[in-house]
Amino acid sequence: MTAYHIKLFAEGKAFCYSTVFDLKIIRNDLPNIKSLRSDKDRGDGTARYVLSGEGAGIIFRIDEKSGDLHATQRLDREEKASYTLQAQAFNKITGLPLEPATEFIVKIHDINDNEPKFTKAVYTASVPEMSDVGTFVIEVNATDADDATYGNSAKLVYSILQGQPYFSVEPETGIVRIALSNMDREVRKEYQVIIQAKDMAGQMGGLSGTTMVNVTLTDVNDSPPRFAYSSYHLSTYESAEIGSTVGRIKANDGDEGENAEMKYRIVDGDGKEYLDIITDEITQEGVIVVKKKLDYESKRVYTVKVEVTNTHQDPNFTVLGPFLDTAIIKVTAKDVDEPPVFSRPQFVFEVNEDTPKGIAIGTITAWDPDATHYPIQYAIDQHTDPERLYHIDPKNGSITIIKSLDREVSKWHNISVLASEMNNPHQRSRVPVLIKVLDVNDNAPEFAMIYETFVCENVRAGQLIQTISAIDTDDPLVGHKFVFSLSSMNPNFTIFDNEDNTARILTRRSGFNRREMSVYYLPVVISDSDYPIQSSTSTLTIRVCSCDATGNMRSCSVDALLLSAGLSTGALVAILLCVLILLSEFMQTGRKEPLIISKEDIRDNVVSYNDEGGGEEDTQAFDIGTLRHPEVVESNQLRRDIIPEMLFPYHRPSPMKECADVRDFIISRLQENDTDPSAPPYDSLATYAYEGNGSIAESLSSLESSATEGDHEYDYLSNWGPQFKKLADMYISKDTGVAN
Incomplete structure (x- = not known):
């Protein structure tokens, strides 16, 4: 049955009142809503009624004679809740209106013909595991197309059909909450909850609708890492290079994502100095690597204690206990045939450059690190000693000089010494040997350059004509100290030592004549101050030239020019x-x-x-x-x-x-x-x-x-x-x- 509310508003003589009609009709009926009759209708059949407005002639019709108003089809409030119509009476004979048109509104009364519908067919929600009871999960929402202002047709009540005892829903709001404490993601991760919405305030006879809520428990770091075994046994050869991998271990963690990230470290053990552990961030494994060379002869088994912890820890759960685990790792070193080992990574010897041939300058020592302790033989790599300056005793490793050394030629000699096992020459090692040649004062000083010296004909006695210096290829510890002097008394020139490794050549007389003597040769003795003292005599060639009044050279004699050029006349x-x-x-x-x-x-x-x-x-x-x-x-x-x-x-x-x-x-x-x-x-x-x-x-x-x-x-x-x-x-x- 559908109840229709029909209110007629009449404005004329005939319709000077308003009436509300409440009609309940059965669907598909064409009900007689109300009879409209004009006061000027005398009942003689001369009055004709006409209907206009929304739905006139389609949804509503009026009987021309009696004025009865009828509905011609089903009315749905959810499609249209009211209609506005106009009614007017006419004289059939004259066609004139008996009264002005009157407007009235037809209101459709609601019945509960629509069930509740949720805004989503499936909801998705997530909530952290181990959440407290009452923790909000999600809010679902349903709507009812019926009139909420009329009766209880649109009053909804929510209830949970599936998902108990883990979840609950608030009847009035549709908010879903946790109903069970300590829900563990590692035990169960996903839940399906079915929520129902029912109208008529949940009473019998009301309509209902349902929806599904997929709830996922998100991970929290509530599970500590755990080793599968309390101890692990690994092995590697003693020749394993530093940084090489010995083996891998892995702890288990029930968490996921960053909550399952772990880090490993060695906390104790007699092999802590030789082994290390590195965390593989991709596989979350602990990689055991060689930190220091292993030695089978000195130690066979290396033991370390490894600890694993979470990288990101939740303080809400660490109060329950330590979030770590430990395990013992034993690494066994396997024996290999190793090459000889030198007592030093490199050897440095010093020798004077005047050391006689056949003198030993040092000894190289090496040994077989294996338990067999085979004897060692030594040799010099000839590519590093192309001049064959040194010899090494193949048995005791003593290095001797076989050729004279010269520091001025080479200050350092870098050679390589090879040590090999006599029983297995392929097991060979190499060590650098640096030999420093110490200086001995075995070179005399000499002029630092070739001097082009001249003296003017009009020179005066005591005038400076040249400043000389010297060089020495030796390298004394306290630096050079040269002494300058003349080999004999010279009537024309003299020398003055400046005591700073330079000397001045001065004239002893005036009035030189290039026609009488165009070139003078002055022997200069240069001595050093090291032990033993070395000295040499260098000759200074002095040309006689014609000069102007200021001492600038104008010309020199032909012989002097030829001598300076190294040509004879x-x-x-x-x-x-x-x-x-x-x-x-x-x-x-x-x-x-x-x-x-x-x-x-x-x-x-x-x-x-x-x-x-x-x-x-x-x-x-x-x-x-x-x-x-x-x-x-x-x-x-x-x-x-x-x-x-x-x-x-x-x-x-x-x-x-x-x-x-x-x-x-x-x-x-x-x-x-x-x-x-x-x-x-x-x-x-x-x-x-x-x-x-x-x-x-x-x-x-x-x-x-x-x-x-x-x-x-x-x-x-x-x-x-x-x-x-x-x-x-x-x-x-x-x-x-x-x-x-």
């Missing part, structure tokens, strides 16, 4: 003569085509020869001269690397009488080059006295040229002879041979 004259001869040859060849016109004509290609001589005709390169003058081609071409039988049919006598030495020198050198098969070929720009056939340059020699060409004068020595003689007379005295 005769050598200088010979060089000058050769230069003049070469210049004269080039000056007289002005009309001839040069052998090489430009730098571009120099061929830079690789040439090959068929024999040891060689010449331009032997090369595989192009002849530039032939390319420029193709008309010069002769069938009979002579080799340029073979001396012809008749080199020159005619020799003009040389008028060079005054310069016979220079002439003989040049001629002898020409002959040597002509007859030497290994002399450079033409292609290397060496000029020969005989050019051979086919050369467009013809002969360029001023000494061996043919006399048939009358337009050239090749006798340069006869023309230049008097000038060379005069030049030589200017520099060389016939009586003394000393430069003027």
